[in-house]
Amino acid sequence: MSYNNLFYHIIFRTKKNQKTLSLTHSDELYKYIWGIINRKDCFLFRINGIEDHIHMLVSIHPTIAVADFVRDIKRSSSIMLKMEKGFEKFKGWGGGYCSLSYSINEKEKIYNYIKNQREHHKTVSFKEELEEIVKEARFDFDQRFWDDV
Secondary structure, X not given: OOOOOOEEEEEEEEHHHOOOOOOOOHHHHHHHHHHHHHHOOOEEEEEEEEOOEEEEEEEOOOOOOHHHHHHHHHHHHHHHHHHOOXXXXXXXEOOOOEEEEEOHHHHHHHHHHXXXXXXXXXXXXXXXXXXXXXXXXXXXXXXXXXXXX
């Protein structure tokens, strides 16, 4: 028997950071992504975002690489968004993603952070948010990542 407690905070953005994710129709996108995650035998604890990016708190099955997980979600959801009413301006997901692991002790904090995304972004831009998250994880923010659209 194996025991795993793998919690990931995953963030990815729209192509060119364009505000193309309709908040009015976001539940459809989130339900679609939940379905992808569920079929992979993974678990979605929370998903939320604004017009130019989304955050997820997930537990990924240990046999799945994080890069493959994110690639599959971006690929499938991109196809769905380009066909779905309410997302006509969506052109695709941006390159790359941010994935940070957390302990079970931090799970509730990250859950609530994601839950409050819309309120949070009334005062903080996505770029400011990402710079802070990357800094908190003890990485240097690489402007080339931001420019990789």
